[in-house]
Amino acid sequence: MTSIEVRDLTKEYGTTRAVDHVTFTVRPGRVTGFLGPNGAGKTTTMRLLLGLDRPTSGAATVGGRPYSALRRPLRQVGALLDAEAAHPARTARDHLRVLAASNRVPSRRIDEVLARTGLASVARRRVGTFSLGMRRRLGIAAALLGDPQVVLLDEPSNGLDPEGIVWIRGLLRGLAEEGRTVLVSSHLMNETASFADHLVILGRGRLLADTPTREFIDARVRPRVRVRSADAAALGDLLARHGHQAEAHPEGHWTVADVRMADLGRLLSDAGLPVLELTAEEGTLEAAYFDLAGNEAEFAARRQEV
Ligand SMILES: Nc1ncnc2c1ncn2[C@@H]1O[C@H](COP(=O)(O)OP(=O)(O)OP(=O)(O)O)[C@@H](O)[C@H]1O
Numbered sequence: 348m349t350s351i352e353v354r355d356l357t358k359e360y361g362t363t364r365a366v367d368h369v370t371f372t373v374r375p376g377r378v379t380g381f382l383g384p385n386g387a388g389k390t391t392t393m394r395l396l397l398g399l400d401r402p403t404s405g406a407a408t409v410g411g412r413p414y415s416a417l418r419r420p421l422r423q424v425g426a427l428l429d430a431e432a433a434h435p436a437r438t439a440r441d442h443l444r445v446l447a448a449s450n451r452v453p454s455r456r457i458d459e460v461l462a463r464t465g466l467a468s469v470a471r472r473r474v475g476t477f478s479l480g481m482r483r484r485l486g487i488a489a490a491l492l493g494d495p496q497v498v499l500l501d502e503p504s505n506g507l508d509p510e511g512i513v514w515i516r517g518l519l520r521g522l523a524e525e526g527r528t529v530l531v532s533s534h535l536m537n538e539t540a541s542f543a544d545h546l547v548i549l550g551r552g553r554l555l556a557d558t559p560t561r562e563f564i565d566a567r568v569r570p571r572v573r574v575r576s577a578d579a580a581a582l583g584d585l586l587a588r589h590g591h592q593a594e595a596h597p598e599g600h601w602t603v604a605d606v607r608m609a610d611l612g613r614l615l616s617d618a619g620l621p622v623l624e625l626t627a628e629e630g631t632l633e634a635a636y637f638d639l640a641g642n643e644a645e646f647a648a649r650r651q652e653v
Contacts, residue, residue, distance in 0.1 A: 349528055352408045354405055357369075357402060381546075395407045426499040512538065523544070567630070
C-alpha cells in the first residue's frame with residue numbers, strides 16, 4: 348500500500364509563495380479531493396509530487412521516495428495534468444503503444460485501458476479528431492496504463508459531458524475500491540462531494556483542511572428542513588410562535604434550522620395547516636466550503652489589520 352506524503356512543502360516562484368509549509372498524507376483505498384480556489388497551489392503541489400518542479404523546501408514523496416527516485420515511475424504513479432497532450436497525428440492506440448514501449452508496460456494493458464476509458468471503438472482514430480472529452484479519457488487511459496498504485500488527476504471532469512461526468516465518478520470510486528491511492532483536484536464542489544471520501548483544501552498556498560468529506564460538511568453546515576404550506580403567512584406565524592429559526596424564501600417556502608422533520612410535520616398537522624412540501628435539506632460541500640472560505644477571508648483581513 349503506497350501513500351503520498353507531503354511534508355512541510357514550500358515552493359516559491361520569485362516573490363510568490365505558491366505552496367507554503369504544507370503537510371498532508373493521501374492514503375490508499377479512498378478518493379481524496381484536492382480543493383482550493385484558482386492560484387491556491389494545487390497544480391504546483393502535483394507538479395512537485397511528479398518531480399516536474401523542485402521544492403524550495405520540504406518534501407513530496409510517493410511510498411517514501413521522491414518521484415525522481417522511483418524505479419518505474421509510470422508503473423507506480425499515473426498522472427493526468429491539464430497541459431498533457433498526445434500528438435494529434437497519432438491514433439489513440441499508437442499514443443498508448445509508444446508510452447507502453449518506453450515504460451516497459453506489457454502491451455495487453457493497452458486494450459485494458461482503452462476498454463476501461465470507453466475508447467475501444469475509437470482506438471484507431473487520430474487524436475487530432477478527438478473531442479475535448481475524448482482527449483480527457485485518453486489522458487486518463489495513459490495515466491492508468493502502468494497499472495499504478497497511485498493516481499493523480501488534475502481536473503479530470505473538465506470537458507466531459509454529463510455521461511462522462513457520471514463515468515468518471517464510477518471510475519474514481521472503482522480505483523479506490525481496488526486499494527489505490529487517488530488524489531483528484533477539482534473546482535466543482537458538488538461533483539467532488541459525489542466521489543471524494545476525504546478532502547485536502549488549500550488556500551493561498553496554505554493547508555486549510557485535511558478531513559473526511561462528511562465530517563467537513565457536518566461541522567460547517569447545519570441541516571435544515573424545507574417546508575411549504577398553502578398558507579405561507581400562517582406558517583411563518585406558527586414557526587415564530589414556537590421559537591423556530593426560520594427563513595422565508597421568495598419562492599414561497601421556508602427553511603427551518605435545528606429541527607427534526609417529524610417534529611415539524613407534527614406541528615403543522617396539529618395546527619391544521621395543509622403541508623405542500625416537507626423535506627430534509629442536507630448540507631452541501633459547496634456551503635461548507637464557502638463557510639470555510641468566508642472564515643478564512645475574515646481571518647486574513649484581521650491578520651492584516653494587526
Ligand atoms: N511557473 C510559475 N511561475 C511563477 N508563478 C507560478 C508558476 N506556477 C504557478 N505560479 C503561481 O503560483 C500560485 C499557485 O498556482 P497553482 O497553479 O499551483 O494554483 P492552482 O491551485 O492549481 O490554481 P488553478 O485552480 O487555477 O489551477 C499562483 O499564484 C500562480 O500564479
